[in-house]
Amino acid sequence: MAELLPRLEPVPPSGPSRFLAVCGLLTLIPGTIHVFLPDGGAGVIAGIDLARGGERTVAMFAWAGATQIVWGLMMLAVALRYRALVPLALALMLAERTLHALNFWVLKALPHHPPENYAVLVAIPLIALFLVLALRHRG
Secondary structure, eight states: OOSSSOOOOOOOOOOHHHHHHHHHHHHHHHHHHHHHSSSTTTTTOOHHHHTTTHHHHHHHHHHHHHHHHHHHHHHHHHHHTOGGGGGHHHHHHHHHHHHHHIIIIIITTTOOOOOHHHHHHHHHHHHHHHHHHHHHHHO
């Protein structure tokens, strides 16, 4: 396992690393819902009609949840232990959330918008702010 992890650098906690830790927890929560809730949250939370093709939708939610769990664990590892990687993690998260917003609202917009579609619009400027702070803190 040691071969997979970078050398520890003594980087103290900062606002951006704390923000990344909160984002990690907030990513784990929907990930576990998508994986472990019987409908993955597609019907009971997102309000998607599962009457036709519901099994496929639930399977896709479970797949997304698996990636959310892993991504959330990585964010927590960076925020709590490998803080030198905080700017990189925030930049990747900003790219991911921007792609989500583009798909939700422009490229593949649907008439129904579940809660995540709105949350991403709040998250993007916050992530950008903490990325700028992390880069300033570094320089």
